[in-house]
Amino acid sequence: MTTTDTKVLIVGAGPAGAGTSFFLTKFGIPHVVTDKASFPRDKVCGDACSGKTALVINRANPEWLSEILGKPGDFLPSWGIKFVAPNGRDLDIPFNPNRTPESKAPGFTVPRLDLDDFLFRKMAAPYCTILEQTTIDEIDQHKDGVTVIADTKGNKTRINAAVIIGADGDKGITRKHFMPAGEESPRSYAVGLRAYYEGITGMHPDNFIELHFLPEMLPGYLWIFPLPHGRANVGVGILSEVIRDKKINLREQMLAAIRNNPNIAPRFANATLIDKIQGWGLPLATERRPMSGDRFMLVGDAACLVDPFSGEGIGNALYSGMLAAMAINEALPANDLSAAFFKTHYDDVLYKRLGDEFRISTTLQRLCKYPWLFNFVVNKAYKSKSLRDTISCMFTDMDLREQLSKPSFYFKILFNK
Numbered sequence: 001m002t003t004t005d006t007k008v009l010i011v012g013a014g015p016a017g018a019g020t021s022f023f024l025t026k027f028g029i030p031h032v033v034t035d036k037a038s039f040p041r042d043k044v045c046g047d048a049c050s051g052k053t054a055l056v057i058n059r060a061n062p063e064w065l066s067e068i069l070g071k072p073g074d075f076l077p078s079w080g081i082k083f084v085a086p087n088g089r090d091l092d093i094p095f096n097p098n099r100t101p102e103s104k105a106p107g108f109t110v111p112r113l114d115l116d117d118f119l120f121r122k123m124a125a126p127y128c129t130i131l132e133q134t135t136i137d138e139i140d141q142h143k144d145g146v147t148v149i150a151d152t153k154g155n156k157t158r159i160n161a162a163v164i165i166g167a168d169g170d171k172g173i174t175r176k177h178f179m180p181a182g183e184e185s186p187r188s189y190a191v192g193l194r195a196y197y198e199g200i201t202g203m204h205p206d207n208f209i210e211l212h213f214l215p216e217m218l219p220g221y222l223w224i225f226p227l228p229h230g231r232a233n234v235g236v237g238i239l240s241e242v243i244r245d246k247k248i249n250l251r252e253q254m255l256a257a258i259r260n261n262p263n264i265a266p267r268f269a270n271a272t273l274i275d276k277i278q279g280w281g282l283p284l285a286t287e288r289r290p291m292s293g294d295r296f297m298l299v300g301d302a303a304c305l306v307d308p309f310s311g312e313g314i315g316n317a318l319y320s321g322m323l324a325a326m327a328i329n330e331a332l333p334a335n336d337l338s339a340a341f342f343k344t345h346y347d348d349v350l351y352k353r354l355g356d357e358f359r360i361s362t363t364l365q366r367l368c369k370y371p372w373l374f375n376f377v378v379n380k381a382y383k384s385k386s387l388r389d390t391i392s393c394m395f396t397d398m399d400l401r402e403q404l405s406k407p408s409f410y411f412k413i414l415f416n417k
Ligand SMILES: Cc1cc2nc3c(=O)[nH]c(=O)nc-3n(C[C@H](O)[C@H](O)[C@H](O)COP(=O)(O)OP(=O)(O)OC[C@H]3O[C@@H](n4cnc5c(N)ncnc54)[C@H](O)[C@@H]3O)c2cc1C
Pocket: 011, 012, 013, 014, 015, 016, 017, 034, 035, 036, 037, 043, 044, 045, 046, 047, 048, 049, 050, 134, 135, 136, 137, 167, 168, 169, 172, 173, 191, 192, 193, 194, 235, 237, 279, 280, 281, 282, 299, 300, 301, 302, 306, 311, 312, 313, 314, 315, 317
């Protein structure tokens, strides 16, 4: 068996692993990235990338973001969101109400096959060494570091690292090894299905992504996200707890909505399903969990960082990777790779920046259980431009978004204040 030594080993080359690698390279820290897949590889997802995804890519290298925004044929710019309330009434909310011809799209959509391959190809030598088709199947943590056994098509390599980054998703080996606490609560876990279609009509001219809050799926929703080349990503995401309690067959429910819902079905009259329908889980950030320990940090889905309301995980994966790399950049010169150091320099920093967002999203997800409340807000916003503008600003302003989780917000709109 051959042996490789490295400062940092990253397990997983999705957005969380790539995000970590970009910033380690910026800091000049040598690292090895392993992934069991060969890129380009698919990942079940809604394929919608928010402003946070753009922010981290821009911080890693502004030219990469220009490359993305300069290729609208491959990365479809998205300017807003359409909410459809349980009563069927819809509401178009632009991400940027003050858009000018010079404005850049705040978000974009792109199949994960292409996005992850784009990010993968940006991980660069000399600081980054990539091992594809390489599965980590044993981890041994000891006082001098972490040793793993990597399997590349039957060839075994021993990799010794000072620190290991778990970027291999919530079902990966790193979470199992370092956080063996057992099953996640069904309240903190959602299940989603993804289907690719061609030929859906009635898309917004500015590629608004659509969230349809159908009564039978609350607090989950059905989404229709336009993609490049006239395609669309259609899917549903629902809390595991609801699926279990109501014994929902998710696939049947999604196809029934596409066949029968009066707002949706006519738009699919000439649409074609172009790939098989696939499902995957979403580990939600509904509660704060530990994400690090002696000589390790978990990032992205491995750290359960999916937004509990929107289902957004790509931006949080990249963002957590960036913060983990910053923590390593401080830990190595201090020669302190302890649990205490990573807790203060990674977990606490991440929760200071994203904790409010997770808390508000958890409350919003719970409020969505009440269709009447949803209908009420959308009915009012339909008639009031100022309320529509307020909701629009909530995408960028966390203080404003917090209003949504307070009863006073609903009283104010009830009495037109
Ligand atoms: C149905 C659905 C819809 C979603 N929609 C959206 C959306 O529209 N927008 C959004 O922002 N987020 C969405 N998400 C969430 C998003 O997909 C995830 O949060 C995101 O992929 C997390 O990135 P990651 O890098 O942590 O993990 P991943 O992207 O899962 O990458 C993990 C990598 O680790 C590798 N790996 C696993 N085990 C090993 C091993 N033992 N050894 C080596 N490599 C290994 C895998 O091959 C993989 O490449 C959705 C999720 C689902 C399920």
